[in-house]
Amino acid sequence: MRYELRAVWSLILGIVSILLIWPIGILLGPATVVLATWSLLRIGRSKGALTGSRLSVAGLVMGAVVSGFYWLAIVAEAFSLLLTGSLMPVPP
DSSP, rough: OEEEEHHHHHHHHHHHHHTTTTTTHHHHHHHHHHHHHHHHHHHTTTTEEEOOOHHHHHHHHHHHHHHHHHHHHHHHHHHHHHHSSSSOOOOO
16 A cells, blocks of 8 residues: 555645645645545545545645635625725735
8 A cells, every 4th residue: 555646745735825825825725626636536446555535635625725715805805896896905
């Protein structure tokens, strides 16, 4: 039994996407979700030859949290634009 390499990378990308949530988290969050899902599929198809499903799930959760924060921000901006006619002000 060996670890699925994509599972390890999904965990690493999940941690990095949380640590760097503003500059590049918008790209790493969805990439982590895709990579973790891909690794879970490969682990499931390997019939016990590959391990690392817990790493994949952890990466999937972190990527989903980061992606969720960005979707929440986009929805909030859209509501602000619809209700007030302008985007939310940014503090100086």
